[in-house]
Amino acid sequence: xxxxxxxxxxxxxxxxxxxxxxxxxxxxxxxxxxxxxxxxxxxxxxxxxxxxxxxxxxxxxxxxxxxxxxxxxxxxxxxxxxxxxxxxxxxxxxxxxxxxxxxxxxxxxxxxxxxxxxxxxxxxxxxxxxxxxxxxxxxxxxxxxxxxxxxxxxxxxxxxxxxxxxxxxxxxxxxxxxxxxxxxxxxxxxxxxxxxxxxxxxxxxxxxxxxxxxxxxxxxxxxxxxxx
Amino acid sequence: xxxxxxxxxxxxxxxxxxxxxxxxxxxxxxxxxxxxxxxxxxxxxxxxxxxxxxxxxxxxxxxxxxxxxxxxxxxxxxxxxxxxxxxxxxxxxxxxxxxxxxxxxxxxxxxxxxxxxxxxxxxxxxxxxxxxxxxxxxxxxxxxxxxxxxxxxxxxxxxxxxxxxxxxxxxxxxxxxxxxxxxxxxxxxxxxxxxxxxxxxxxxxxxxxxxxxxxxxxxxxxxxxxxx
DNA sequence: AGGAGTTTGTGAACGTGAGAACAAAACCGG
DNA sequence: CCGGTTTTGTTCTCACGTTCACAAACTCCT
Numbered sequence: 001x002x003x004x005x006x007x008x009x010x011x012x013x014x015x016x017x018x019x020x021x022x023x024x025x026x027x028x029x030x031x032x033x034x035x036x037x038x039x040x041x042x043x044x045x046x047x048x049x050x051x052x053x054x055x056x057x058x059x060x061x062x063x064x065x066x067x068x069x070x071x072x073x074x075x076x077x078x079x080x081x082x083x084x085x086x087x088x089x090x091x092x093x094x095x096x097x098x099x100x101x102x103x104x105x106x107x108x109x110x111x112x113x114x115x116x117x118x119x120x121x122x123x124x125x126x127x128x129x130x131x132x133x134x135x136x137x138x139x140x141x142x143x144x145x146x147x148x149x150x151x152x153x154x155x156x157x158x159x160x161x162x163x164x165x166x167x168x169x170x171x172x173x174x175x176x177x178x179x180x181x182x183x184x185x186x187x188x189x190x191x192x193x194x195x196x197x198x199x200x201x202x203x204x205x206x207x208x209x210x211x212x213x214x215x216x217x218x219x220x221x222x223x224x225x226x227x228x
Numbered sequence: 229x230x231x232x233x234x235x236x237x238x239x240x241x242x243x244x245x246x247x248x249x250x251x252x253x254x255x256x257x258x259x260x261x262x263x264x265x266x267x268x269x270x271x272x273x274x275x276x277x278x279x280x281x282x283x284x285x286x287x288x289x290x291x292x293x294x295x296x297x298x299x300x301x302x303x304x305x306x307x308x309x310x311x312x313x314x315x316x317x318x319x320x321x322x323x324x325x326x327x328x329x330x331x332x333x334x335x336x337x338x339x340x341x342x343x344x345x346x347x348x349x350x351x352x353x354x355x356x357x358x359x360x361x362x363x364x365x366x367x368x369x370x371x372x373x374x375x376x377x378x379x380x381x382x383x384x385x386x387x388x389x390x391x392x393x394x395x396x397x398x399x400x401x402x403x404x405x406x407x408x409x410x411x412x413x414x415x416x417x418x419x420x421x422x423x424x425x426x427x428x429x430x431x432x433x434x435x436x437x438x439x440x441x442x443x444x445x446x447x448x449x450x451x452x453x454x455x456x
Numbered sequence: 457a458g459g460a461g462t463t464t465g466t467g468a469a470c471g472t473g474a475g476a477a478c479a480a481a482a483c484c485g486g
Numbered sequence: 487c488c489g490g491t492t493t494t495g496t497t498c499t500c501a502c503g504t505t506c507a508c509a510a511a512c513t514c515c516t
Contacts, residue, residue: 012437015503021433025412039463048414052466052505059465067464068512084433085440092432099331106327109412109429114436153439154432177442178435180428184253184337186276194438196431200408201337203424204320204382205249205312207406208342209240210422211381212313214405243473267493280475287495295494296482457516464511471504481494486487 012083016057020080022047023054027077039070086114091150093176095167096159097122097130097137100182104158105133115154119146123163140167147174154178161185168195240311244285248308250275251282253341255305267298314342319378321404323395324387325350325358325365328410332386333361346378351391368395375402382406389413396423 012020026046030038040058044051058064058076061083065071081087092115094104104110105120120132123140130137138146146152155176157167164183171179178194181187184202187195240248254274258266268286272279286292286299292307293299309315320343322332332338333348348360351368358365366374374380383404385395392411399407406422409415412430415423 013503017437018430018434020437021427021430022414024433025430026414041463046414048416050505052507053503055463055465056504063465065464066512067510068462068514070463083437085436086433090432090436090439099334103327103331104428107428110432113429113433115429115432153443154435156432178439180431180435186250186254186274188276192442194435196435198426198428198431199249200332200335200426201341201343202246202249202253203408203426204318204338204343204384205252205314205341206246207382207408207422207424208313208318209245209248209311211318211406214420215381241472269493278475280477281473283494284474284496291495293494294482295480296484296492298493460513460515462511462513465509467506467508469504469506471502473502474500476497476499478497479495481492483492484490486489 012060016060017084019047019049019054019057020084022049023057024077024080024084024086027073027080030073031077035073037070038073040065043071081114084114088114089116090114090154091116091118091152092154092156093117093119093121093143093146093152094156094158095121095140095143095171096157096163096183097127097132098158098160101158102132104156104182105135118150118152121146140170143170144174147171147176152176154180156180156182157187158182240288244288245312247275247277247285248312250277251285252305252308252312252314255301255308258301259305263301265298266301268293271299309342312342316342317344318342318382319344319346319380320382320384321345321347321349321371321374321380322384322386323349323368323371323399324385324391324411325355325360326386326388329386330360332384332410333363343382346380347374349374368398371398372402375399375404380404382408384408384410385415386410 023043026043040051040055044054061079064076064079094101094117097105097120105117110117117135120135120137121140121143122128122137128137128139153176155171157164157179159167161183164181164185165187168179168187168189172189172193177192179187181195181197184199189195251271254271268279268283272282289307289311292304322329322345325333325348333345338345345363348363348365349368349371350356350365356365356367381404383399385392385407387395389411392409392413393415396407396415396417400417400421405420407415409423409425412427417423
């Protein structure tokens with residue numbers, strides 16, 4: 001979202017990268033159901049994308065399909081995982097163990113998809129006695145030590161908005177170069193650091209925009225226009 | 229994400245719609261700080277976008293700036309809120325009161341940004357005794373009654389993946405036409421229903437992809453390639 | 457062995473979005 | 487009242503993403 005590192009081998013478009021995890025999940029489900037092979041049409045249905053788009057996406061990874069047959073589920077699944085980089089486990093730190101931090105720490109989807117929560121950090125001493133999801137909450141000041149010790153490259157910010165920029169600065173200084181930000185703030189980070197933002201109320205507002213246009217809604221402007 | 233309703237007045241590009249809430253938040257902050265006027269350059273800095281892009285975005289709403297001066301913060305803020313549709317309060321139901329549902333119910337950002345959680349629903353009877361954020365958890369079967377009674381148009385799904393499609397079907401049948409889905413599944417919904425997806429592990433995987441290309445990472449393929 | 461039927465991979469056309477650049481419009485100081 | 491300065495609104499160009507359409511390639515059945 002901030003800067004794009006120069007990719008070496010084959011340059012995969014950003015839009016494609018964003019869809020690869022979706023394909024990966026669908027393939028995992030298919031594999032669990034014992035499906036050995038699937039066509040681009042089937043996979044497209046399962047993931048809700050156009051089949052031509054899907055084929056083009058996969059073609060950036062290489063030619064892993066067989067014409068007239070389709071794709072080998074296990075093999076394609078592995079190739080996508082390798083491209084994304086989730087064949088290895090990524091250590092992750094979560095900062096801010098409030099409601100959302102709790103939910104994130106307990107989210108089993110991380111572990112099963114190539115991520116391992118190695119530390120939970122919070123500046124509030126009263127939270128540092130807790131143990132969440134088998135990991136004990138440690139003081140935020142331990143950040144640098146943990147990053148060093150575990151080789152953490154990815155940080156998750158689940159603090160209030162006011163604290164987010166400070167946390168980000170400390171993370172960057174500690175060597176973290178990829179940040180997933182749940183705080184409703186725009187983060188300023190140096191070149192070479194990637195930030196992705198997840199914002200709950202923005203998503204709702206986008207829905208509201210479309211919803212408003214669906215029905216000629218009853219009340220038009222219940223709140224007063226401010227005087228200029 | 230599924231179907232686009234035909235917009236009547238001026239058609240605002242989807243990319244612009246996604247940025248309007250960001251501008252809205254920045255303007256709110258500026259207003260709270262007592263700033264009366266700001267230029268496109270200042271607002272662009274605060275939101276992390278290109279100033280030309282920002283001006284183009286705002287031009288879709290109308291000509292609300294003054295050349296040589298900039299934008300009136302309060303006035304622009306109102307105009308954006310009106311376009312998005314958050315001058316009125318949107319009633320919202322949350323289904324699935326697990327870790328994430330708790331966090332969502334407690335998230336104060338909803339209330340302050342045009343949304344009101346009118347009901348928390350869960351199929352598990354043991355959860356139905358709880359009171360979360362001042363709202364008591366009710367059985368999922370109350371969905372239709374609540375939607376009818378409160379005029380709910382937006383639903384949030386925070387259930388496990390396995391239950392999500394059923395919940396979505398019930399929501400659609402009850403009259404909900406906009407769904408924010410936190411479950412890691414692709415939802416199938418009829419034409420005219422909007423679904424937006426928020427997926428935590430997908431965001432992390434996208435970060436992992438870029439992270440992998442930043443450093444020529446030590447271990448390349450620690451997991452075995454499956455035999456074909 | 458060969459033809460019919462499938463399904464991939466990709467070239468080409470189209471649409472959308474981003475950013476540079478600039479003219480038009482407003483304010484300000486003298 | 488007028489020239490200089492600032493900043494918006496918009497046009498133009500380029501890059502990116504999506505979709506169609508089809509040839510190439512593979513399997514299966516006779």
